[in-house]
Amino acid sequence: MEYTTPAAVAWGGDTPAHNSALRRVGHWLLVGTAVLASGCGQLDARRHISAHEPVTTMNRPVVRPVRSISSFSDSLSCMDHMLRAAELPTTLISSKQFPDFSGRVPVAVKDMVVTSLSQMSHLSNAFRYVDYEVDIARQDTVQNLTTILLNNNQMQLQRPALYVSGAIAFVDQNVASQRKTVGASSDRVDLGYSNSNSATVVALEVHLGDFRTRTIIPGLDSANEVVIGGAGEGLDLAGRIGNNYGVRFNVGRDYAMGTGGALRTLVDLAMIELVGKWARVPYWQCLMLDQTNPNFQRQMRDWFNESGTSGQLRLVRSSLISRGYLSSSQGDLGANHPEMRSALARFQADTGVVVTGVIDFPTYEAALRDFVALGPEGALTRIGWSNTGHLTTAAAEPIPAATVPWSIDLQIENPQPAGMRPAFSEGDQIFLSATVSRTSHLYCYYVDTAGAVTRLLPNALQLNTLVSANQAVRIPDWMSANPGFILDAGKPGTEGAICMATAEDAMPKLSAELQGPALTPVKDVQGIPGLQQRFQQALGADGYVAQIMRWSVVGRKAPADSNGAN
Template identity: 65%
Template structure:
């Protein structure tokens, strides 16, 4: 009797389990046959729009040679090369392992080298029959109806991804142990892949590649991983645990580096400028970004803000003697946004790593042992007197600490006419004059022309180009010969000295200027005879420190008996 009772209870439990399983099966079948009510998920789905957004701020795409491109821009400007029309073929990848937009990267590199110098204008003439877009369709229609003309480029870039050798070297290590109740395992792997790019520069008129103007470079990208596995058993139960960490260097950044390097080499050889000066900057060191990130991480938010604010003071974005500002200060956020915009960064107004790196990169140099060293600062924010200068952009920074006197906005003007070797002594009467103006910080720019007879008129801004705010390190053409309507032409007038002066300020000075200077552009300004008169008016209205002045002058000589054909005879005047 005692033996039958447990058996009965066991059978009863089995029946209950079978009944429950059968009931669950019926409910499952019924649930699957009934439609799901989406309204019940409304609260859950309401978070989708926020969850879909990135959680990291976007940054500019850069390579190890981003500063080298800016350096090349300065070299090309100093060489006074006339604007050159250039285009590019598609850069194919026959391995199909580097799916990147190589041609667009070339366009970006050429654009970065033309901000100041106006060295290149890219002609986007290629028509892809397989993938027609709006621009291509309209271009085809206008060309067929003789309503559009495409300028023929002088040069073109060609090339291809030569090869992609994956896992050229690979290393793998695995080890494990096994026991009755515990199993362990450890694994590690490393690999390296080589990507090679060939680029050439050709003469578009003859479709011949120019001998010697070639570039063949390769870059190595790698990956590595580590993993740990644990498995144990306690009685009839078991548990497993594994953890791993991996990294893989992408092909996109590697290709941008190769394209930037190849474009610099080709342009430097073609223009015959010392391009190697731009490839030996400390910022091209492979560990530059990683070392800057290490210093950024070990600094902490307070030191990061302090160091960046010191740099903003030295660059003139904050007044000298400004006390440390909190991160939410409107004055600091405005200064940060202007600095970020001038530096080609996303203007977020916060101290992030790209801002930290851009603000302090000029105070980093290569130590004798080949490592990167800080000059005049530490990670804690303290400022020390440096022993040597630091390398920066296109030139070296002289001995100084970060907390130097604020740097004034620089206004640079340059004659853009194609000039023979040496200085251009003079222009003949009626000969067109082309200039460019550049400011070191985003500013409001006003430019005035003074002729040899004592007349002054405002060139910029004008009715066609009414905006006075111009971006930093971006050439402003005077007149803008690259637009269909440049608003005026500037011809050499009567024999004598002519001059153009440009004035830059942080705020729009027009409301504070005297009434004659508030008049319309391209008209004589009554009561003003020289650029110095205009400068005095700016000083009285804005103060001597409220603006920066830049000027350039040239001599006008009597027209020869046989002037060049087509030389206009008008002074600066509206078209």
């Protein structure tokens, strides 16, 4: 049987052998088509199990997520401490959407603003963000429920005092662009090299406004620009073999800085400026940190690669010891030791690093940032990493320039005039907070005017005594729906509170009366001196640090009658 195919007609051979070959090709094409057609209805997905099985693994990232930070992340923490020292009352704040009329920076600037404000309020409680915005085009569950509850008078929306307004002012693309190309050619070889780079300017303008009057406050503004760039280089090589064959190679590498990271840097800088100007604190001190140097992380990355695995372990381990996450007796723990991984996890959680329990670059950078400073020539240098100030070997171990002092910062969080501690009226609620400079076990007690002692922390809802460094512990936790207890001012006189921090869990070493239930008077212990005496007997004079806070309580005035008499 002979077949005439379109290919045979199109190719039109004029010899019998050529036509015979074309007919054979056409024959097998028809046979293959028939086989595929007959098998379409019987294709079995089980034949592809081996190809499908690895898909759920292949679609996952191969690099761990890292915390989104900017050059001013440490500056935000600095501002948090500065606002706490200023003892500013908590302020309600909101913000508008930040439009981008260029359409070239698709980022959520408003959410970056919320994050910056939150990071400046961890210790100070300086700001609480009022999250309410009507967006008809993007209805969500929270917005719908809020609207229903407001309409039914079942929800009270607090009015913010301030709001943030701003926009991405402009994006000037490729303001500077350079290209270099060079090549050479011969009979057998062609060689070419190219190099290019470009720079784009992104600007952000932010203002602070008074919500009650919807007016922008003069002088409380920020206008900054950042340059993002990209570059690439490539090499072409071609060669010819004889007259009919050739080989060509092309290699290149490119990079492009992202607009998202650039905008986060601008937002953090703008919020530091606005908050600093509004609070009238020396915010520029937080902008002068060495970690704000744009080359900080790049230099740290170079040192990380130089250190090697053993060097990284020794460096980070020494930093954890200096901060209280490990004791000096744990200075030889391996990277996979359970206690080492637990200490790393707590440190990562406290410093905003994604918790992995292993030493990665973000952990390395967070642990050693206090041991880096600008040298006399303006370059980043390592401080205390070895006796000579240089990391000479992978086994070099950091010698902390100054071990973190061990102390407690006990504060009254009730709104009060700056520099003054008003007396509480009988029955007023009292709000305290305690912050330890090093990871410690924390025990807090209340002492009334008669000297009766009551343990506040730990209690039935806060059983864990271990608290992280530089993390404010609220007493009681007024941000929780169930704080566990309320601390009210008692009878007129002088009351107080005392918090003790220990390196290890002290409860098993304390006397029996101090191990009793929380929030009940402790028997046979009188006043703050008696409590300190019991801790000293159990732990020694150097086994704990303490901080005392006292305040006055006055009698509540009786309400005046209709004639104005009390």
